[in-house]
Amino acid sequence: MTSLDFELSANNDVTLGLSSVNMEKRDMREIGKNFSGDCAITIKVKTPNILSGYGIYNRFWITFRNNMIAVGRHGDSTPFLAATYPTLMEINYVGVHTGYGSEGYWKFHSFC
Numbered sequence: 001m002t003s004l005d006f007e008l009s010a011n012n013d014v015t016l017g018l019s020s021v022n023m024e025k026r027d028m029r030e031i032g033k034n035f036s037g038d039c040a041i042t043i044k045v046k047t048p049n050i051l052s053g054y055g056i057y058n059r060f061w062i063t064f065r066n067n068m069i070a071v072g073r074h075g076d077s078t079p080f081l082a083a084t085y086p087t088l089m090e091i092n093y094v095g096v097h098t099g100y101g102s103e104g105y106w107k108f109h110s111f112c
Contacts, residue, residue, distance in 0.1 A: 001064075001090075001091050001092060001111050001112065002063060002064060002065045002091075002112060003061065003062060003063040003064070003065075003110075003111075003112045004061070004062050004094060004108060004110060004111050004112070005059070005060075005061050005074070005108070005109040005110045006059070006060060006061075006062075006106055006107060006108045006109060007057040007058065007059045007060075007106070007107040007109070008051065008057065008058055008059075008060065008104065008105070008106055008107075009052075009053075009054060009055060009056060009057045009058075009104065009105040010051055010053075010054060010098050010102050010103065010104035010105070011051065011053050011054050011102045011103075012051065012100065012102045013032075013098055013099040013100040013101075013102045014032055014051070014096070014097070014098050014102070014104055015030060015031065015032030015096070015097040015098075015099070016030075016031045016032060016062070016094060016095070016096055016097075017029070017030050017031075017094065017095040017096075017097070018030075018031070018062075018064060018069070018091045018093075018094060019089075019091070019092070019093045019094075019095065020089040020090050020091065020092050020093070021092070021093065022092075022093050024095070027089060029064075029069060029088075029091075031044075031062070031069070031071060031081070032044065032097075045080065045081045047080060047081075050073075050080070054102075054103055057105075057107065058073070059073070059074030059075075059109075060072065060073055060074060061073075061074060064088060064091050065088075067084055067085050067086065067087060067088045068082060068083065068084045068085070068088070069081075069082070069083050069085075069088070070082040070083075094108075094111075
């Protein structure tokens with residue numbers, strides 16, 4: 001898997017984890033707005049107003065290839081977040097989480 005396309009409906013505090021195995025590991029890549037940071041490698045960026053709120057879905061894409069993870073809004077070719085690593089494990093699993101009183105609903109369109 002090198003990319004995914006999804007929609008998200010939430011008010012705040014969303015996190016997505018990328019892992020090679022079906023469990024939380026220290027080498028998992030964690031992407032989010034506000035998260036615990038328990039993983040050794042985390043990616044975060046301030047994204048005010050990127051979510052439209054509960055009940056309204058926003059669509060995003062993530063690519064992970066050539067030691068880089070990039071995240072962007074559907075329809076935008078330029079990512080709002082990008083990080084390069086010396087090595088990037090094979091991504092086989094995706095985990096999602098919302099926190100701090102926020103409900104989140106996720107719709108995944110493709111895993112490629």
